Amino acid sequence: MNKDHTKQLTNLKKSVAPYEKYDRKASIRQLVNTLVPLVFLWYATYLSLSVSYWLTLLLAVPTAGFVIRTFIICHDCCHGSFFKSRKANDIIGTITGVISLVPYRQWKHSHSIHHAGSSNLDKRGIGDIWIMTVEEYEASSAWKQLYYRFYRHPLVIFGIGPIAVFVVQYRFNAKGAKRKERMNTYLTNFSIAAVYGLLTWAIGWQSFLLVQLPIIFVSGFLGIWLFYVQHQFEDTFFEKEEDWSYVQAAVEGSSYYKLPKLLQWITGNIGFHHVHHLSPKVPNYNLEKAHNATPPLQKATTITIKTSLKALHYRLWDEENKAFINFKQLKSRLRNPEPAAEALIIKQRRLQNE
Numbered sequence: 001m002n003k004d005h006t007k008q009l010t011n012l013k014k015s016v017a018p019y020e021k022y023d024r025k026a027s028i029r030q031l032v033n034t035l036v037p038l039v040f041l042w043y044a045t046y047l048s049l050s051v052s053y054w055l056t057l058l059l060a061v062p063t064a065g066f067v068i069r070t071f072i073i074c075h076d077c078c079h080g081s082f083f084k085s086r087k088a089n090d091i092i093g094t095i096t097g098v099i100s101l102v103p104y105r106q107w108k109h110s111h112s113i114h115h116a117g118s119s120n121l122d123k124r125g126i127g128d129i130w131i132m133t134v135e136e137y138e139a140s141s142a143w144k145q146l147y148y149r150f151y152r153h154p155l156v157i158f159g160i161g162p163i164a165v166f167v168v169q170y171r172f173n174a175k176g177a178k179r180k181e182r183m184n185t186y187l188t189n190f191s192i193a194a195v196y197g198l199l200t201w202a203i204g205w206q207s208f209l210l211v212q213l214p215i216i217f218v219s220g221f222l223g224i225w226l227f228y229v230q231h232q233f234e235d236t237f238f239e240k241e242e243d244w245s246y247v248q249a250a251v252e253g254s255s256y257y258k259l260p261k262l263l264q265w266i267t268g269n270i271g272f273h274h275v276h277h278l279s280p281k282v283p284n285y286n287l288e289k290a291h292n293a294t295p296p297l298q299k300a301t302t303i304t305i306k307t308s309l310k311a312l313h314y315r316l317w318d319e320e321n322k323a324f325i326n327f328k329q330l331k332s333r334l335r336n337p338e339p340a341a342e343a344l345i346i347k348q349r350r351l352q353n354e
Contacts, residue, residue, distance in 0.1 A: 012278060012296055013247055019290040020081070020281040027082050030268075030285060031092070034073060038066040038099070046203060046211050057214055064218035065266040071100035071223060072268030072284050078108040079280040094184060098191045100223075101166045101216065105184035106173060115280055118231065119253030121319070122241040129157070129228055131238075133317045134330060149327065152315050157228065162220025222267075229308040230255050230273040232324065235301055238317050250277035256291070256300045257308065264288075274300040 041063040048055040076082035077093030090104070097104035110127035117123030124131060132140070132148055140148070150156060171189055173182045200208045237253035239245075257271035264271055272287035275297060282290055291297050314324035325333075 012251060012294065015294045016275060016279045016282060016290040016297075019286040019293070020279055021286075022081055022084055022283050023285070024083065026285050027283070030073065034066060034069045035099075038063065038070060041066060042211070042215070045215070046207060049207055049210060053210065056210065060211070060214040061218055064215050064222060065263075067100055067215060067219035068222050068226075069266055069268050070096045071102060071219075072270055074100055074102060074104060074107075075111075075268075075270075076284050078104065078111055081281050081283045094188065098188055098195065100219070101170060101192065103170055103181075103185040103188040105181040106170065106177065109177070109181055110174070115277065116246075118277060119237045119239065119249035120241060120244045121238055121317075122244075129224075129232070131232070131317055133319050134325070135319065137316055137330070149315075154312050158221050158224060161224050162217050165224065166216060166220040226257070226267065226270060229303065229311045230257055230270075232311045232314050233301060233303050233308070234310060234323070236324075238319075238322070247278065250274060251297070251300055253277070254300075256297075256302045258302050258304050 041059065045056055045059040045063050048059050073082060074093050074096035077089040077096070080086060080089050082092065083089050093104040093108070097107070112127075113123075114127030118128075121133065130148070130151055137145060137148065171185075173185050177185075196208070196212070199212075203211075231254060233255045235252075236255070237249055239249075251274050254273040254277040256274050259267065259271050268284040269287040270276065270284065272291050275282060275287045275290045275294075276284075278297075279290070311324075313326045315326045316324065316330060318325050
């Protein structure tokens, strides 16, 4: 990366600074237009049980969408961008974390690590979806390769993942967690148990499970999917520590997930992920404004719902060709290494011309 390109990327951080200011009225308005519809939709989903369970499953989808929107508020609180007051962010973050099954301080800690080392091949492992390089995979034991293949299968990530992560994993503290983080996890677990217990008492355990389980699954699926595609896409950025740049990782290692306006609203503008990683202090309701006001950011890799489906085939990061490949491609390469060498030459020529 040349000096001019480095300077241009660094100046981008300054360009979005005006949008890092929170708006108390906008934050309160978002709380209202998120939590009130969520309550009404949940109740409507429950009432639909007396009509048809297919209707219940249908209503569980928009309800889960508002759970995602609730989590985005928790996410902003983790970055201290939703309110000016740290205490207000901590309180609202914990409450919205209970609703979305995410322990606020535990997630805040792991997510800050994710931001600090996103797209850095030497700082993977916390707050990330597991990615192995081709070299690491080939050097692994047969058992580790088998486990990785199982882990990276879409049915595991998006089928088992929502329950494994949001219901099980987040109920436990990480090893070495500090006292505040541990206590917040306990508080979150107790609050979830209390709310779920109250609802079970009010409508019965069968009705509660029939309503809540699909909502948990769909919201968990959508949450994992958004996180997955916003960093795993064609022409993304991954480098070792010596060649890694925070700004470059933000702009080139995070996608602009261009969604229909309704879905963009429901997901709290998180599709402008390149802007968010460039400046986490920008509240979610200012992300689009920052994107539109900064022409260089509009050149970020744009993916749509259709093109994002390609990410389902990504398995390994190829450091030589700077691209994701699947296991079939790896197998083909091992049998015939010449096409891989040709692809590397083409890739290098393209990078030189940029």
